[in-house]
Amino acid sequence: MKRQALCLLWLAACSAIAAPAAIKLNQLGFLPAAHKLAVAPAGAGGRFDIVDAASGKAVFSGALGSPASWDAAGETVRIADFSGFAAPGRYRVKVEGLAPSDAFAIGADAYQALGAAALKAYYFNRSGTALAPRHAGAYARPAGHPDDRVLVHASAASGARPAGTVISAPKGWYDAGDYNKYLPSSGIATYTLLAAYEHFPGWFERLDVNIPESGNGVPDIVDEAMWNLEWMLAMQDPLDGGVYHKLTNLTFDAMVLPHQAMKAPRYVVAKSTAAALNFAATMATASRVLAPYQQQYPGMAAKMLAAAERAWQWAAANPAVLFKNPPDVLTGEYGDARVDDELAWAAAELYIATGKDSYYLAMQPETVSATYPAWDDVRGLAWMSLAHHRARLTPLADRALIAARVGGLAARLAAQWRSSGYRVPMKAEDIVWGSNAVVLNQAMMLVQGYRLDGNRDSLAAAQSALDYVLGRNPLGRSFVTGFGARPPLHPHHRPSQGDGVTAPVPGWVAGGPQPFQQDKAECPPYSSRLPALSWLDHVCSYASNEVAINWNAPLVYLAAALSELTPKANNMSQGSTALDLLRRQEEVLQFDSFSNTAALEIGTRLVDLARTRKQAISVEIARNGQVLFAHAMDGAPLDHAHWIRRKSALSNRTGHSSFYVHTEVLQAGGDIDAIPTLDPREYAAHGGAFPVRVRGTGQVGTITVSGLPGPIDHRLVVSVLKDYLNIEEEL
Structure with a gap:
């Protein structure tokens, strides 16, 4: 009965996982x-x-x-x-x-529960605190590993902190299925959560995941990130700014709950260049996100930025301190033979946070390629942040290079998606340890491409990555605990194994298939060596069925991104209702007269709204061929002007919004970039141009926005016109 009840609670058919x-x-x-x-x-x-x-x-x-x-x-x-x-x-x-x-x-809320569970998984992995029943339900447990009396390992010893010195480094998240805490995985995981909030603040401001801090005036995702950020701050040596690589036992714990695994001493182990740069990047990002929350976290934003710059200085003085496990430390290594990617990422985040051109120059951006992120390759995070903040960068920043790096990576991933039989951006060689995180991080970079240029293939490929993780894969399994018809039931996760609850902690992404089977000596036989089929739903399988904080973060990001960026059905569905709505918008959003002053006010409102959303757009408002308002925000590339010209030409020719034509063509099964009788060099059937209609006269001009995906350009104009014209009708 308990098994059945829990399965119903977490949407998992645990009692009998049928063949796919x-x-x-x-x-x-x-x-x-x-x-x-x-x-x-x-x-x-x-x-x-x-x-x-x-x-x-x-x-x-x-x-x-x-x-x-x-x-x-x-x-x-x-x-x-x-x-x-x-x-x-x-x-x-x-x-x-x-x-x-x-x-x-x-449904319109298809991914709300998924995003909430993927975020709350971090709460369930908190170190140093009890999980109360009112927040944790069946997964309540006593506190484990307070880490207020941690020893300095011989590898981390200094004159001021010799081996055996007792320090305090509480809080933080357990890294994965084990009870240790590591800077390399913590940095990318925490950054990804912070970036998710920076990019989609409204979604997370509406998301209450029932953690102890809920209701304090700070979004839960920021509060959860703070639990780990405070631990990370304690991992910095206050004397020299260096950062310890990990906090760990000497060996892994048994498969028990955290409070049952506290007999062995805990250590901070060796400082490393990778840890310092990872720390610097994450703290610089956090300083931006925490800035509005001075009341709840007084002085924290300034403290984080200062800590980031100190860590950068330590790394500059120690540019090649590579981490290797000391002989007596047998836990996860997270060793990294290269740190140029961490340097680029830290430089980018410090540049954005401080506005100092010296950091941009230190990044040497022309030498940095764009890749999808992983804990040991964080170049993509640098470009992701630069693209998001391009409107506020100093004149030194090469915005064309930023667009080329992000757009080029998205285009390559979208091409892989189109050519894949399963329609996923992954190739066979991408199916490595943590393959589900690979495809989710690929999706995160596809989202950056879509946000930059509005290419619909990028958004579709990102959706396909989520589909893969939730069941559209050769195994026919959902890889997220508690979600789907056949989710993982036995993840390599000590709390899920040790708590006596039949269903595992929900919201965790299992590592996923990979052909190397490093755990095969300890596990039942895998059913296949083919990359996409090599997976075991068994607690023994740390190589395919472990969970990890850095693997969950892109799932949190993607749930929000798809929820916010996928056009709303009433403007994008390919049925007649979409055209009815667009016609209704054009009918309602008309003017009694249209003056130069009206154009100025509407144009200013469009720019102000985009600025509050941290978007870089270009706007042009014209009447009878005369431009009354034109503005390109900081970071807007030159090609916005070409899009504006082509979209407004389409609206003037057809008498409809450019998004109406876009939807009409798609409904008829046509190609929006190859409309018969319309030269694509002169007309663009993408959203953003809206007809200026004066009652009794007809169309007299256009209001055109460019810089966002077409449906969002369109919605921006509609939103501002509704407000300007005091229209209360839902459009």
Whole structure:
């Protein structure tokens, strides 16, 4: 009974995990206007149906795509694309001759519970505090590892802190399935949470995950990050600014709860250049995020920035102190043979936080390529932050280079997605230890590309990465505990193993398939050596089924990003209701007259709204061919002008918003970049141009925005016009 109740509570069919269905898809579901794909075997029939999960009635039909292979799984499959279906509800995919797919939902809050659970997983991994039943439910436990009496290891000894010195370094998150704490994984995990909040503040301000700090006027994601940031601050030697690489036992603990694993002494182990630079980057980021919360965290933003600069100075004086485990330390090493990526990341974050050109020069950006992030390769984080903050950078910053790095990486990943039989951005060689984090971090960089240039393939590929982790993979398994029809039940996670609760702690991403099977001597046989099939749902499998704080962070980011960036169904669905809404916007948002002063006020409001959202846009408002307002915000590239010219030309020619034409073409199955009779060099069917209509006269001009994804450009104009015209109707 307990097992069944917990499974129902966490949406996991724990009592009997059936063999995977032949049709693989995201077992959780989709936002209404999301890109929606399922995978069927190549030998399946030629068509598919979407059926209501309760009645079995078909509500949408389509043709399966051509057979395509994915060597990582040794499979040839066909894609069912039902992106055009947006009605909220619960459904299955059916293909003749195959069992129906797992049930999935379509709804506006598709990823809210997922994002909340992925974030709350960090609370469940807190060190040094009891987890109370009112916050932890069945997973309540006593406090473990207060870490207020930690020894300085011989490898970390200095004149002022000789070996055996007792220091205090409380709080922080347990790194993974073990009870140790490491700077390299902590830095990227904490940064990713902070970046998620910087990029999508509204989503996280609405998200209450029921932690002890909830309701204190600070978003829960920032409060949770603070738990780890305070530990990280304690890992800096106050005398020289260096940073200890990890806080650990000498060996791993048994599979017990934290409070049962506190007999062995704990140590801070050797300082390293990687730890110092990682620390500097994370603290510089945190100083920006904490700045508005002086009342709750007085003086903390300034303290973090000062600590970041001290760590940078230590690393400059010690540029090649590479970490290796001392002979008596057998826990995770997180050794890194290169630190140029950490240097670039730290330099970028300090440049953004301080505005000092010296940090930008130290980054040597022209020598730094863009890659998807991992704990041992953080170059991508530097470009991610520079792209987000490009509107506030000093004139020294090469904005074209920033756009090229971020856009180029997104384009490469999107190309891999298009060519993959399973439609994922991963190649076979990307399926390594923590492969689920690989695909989630790839998705995070695809999101940066979409935010920069609005390429819809980037957003679709990011969606596919989440789909993969939630079940659209060759194993047909969700890899997130507590979510989907077949989630992991036995992760390599000491609290989940030791707590006596049948269902594991929810919200954790399992490491995922990988072919090297480093734990095969300790585990039952794997079913396959193929990269995408080599996974065990067994507590022994640290190589494929462990959890980790740095693997969970991009899941938190992606849940928010897709929820915020996927266009709302009422503006993006491919049914007639979308065109009805767009026509209604054009009908309601008309003027009695349109003056130069009105153009100035509307243009200023558009710029001010974009500034509050930390967006860089260009705006042009014209009447009867005369430009009345034009402004390019700091960070806006030259090509905004070309987009404005082409989008406004389309609106003037058709009498509709450019997003109306965009939606109309897609509804008809056309190509928005190849519309018959329209030269794409002169017209652009992308959102952002809105007709200025005067009652009794008709269209007299356009209001055009460029710089964001087309649907968001469009919504920005609609939002400002609604406010300016005092329209209360929901548009």
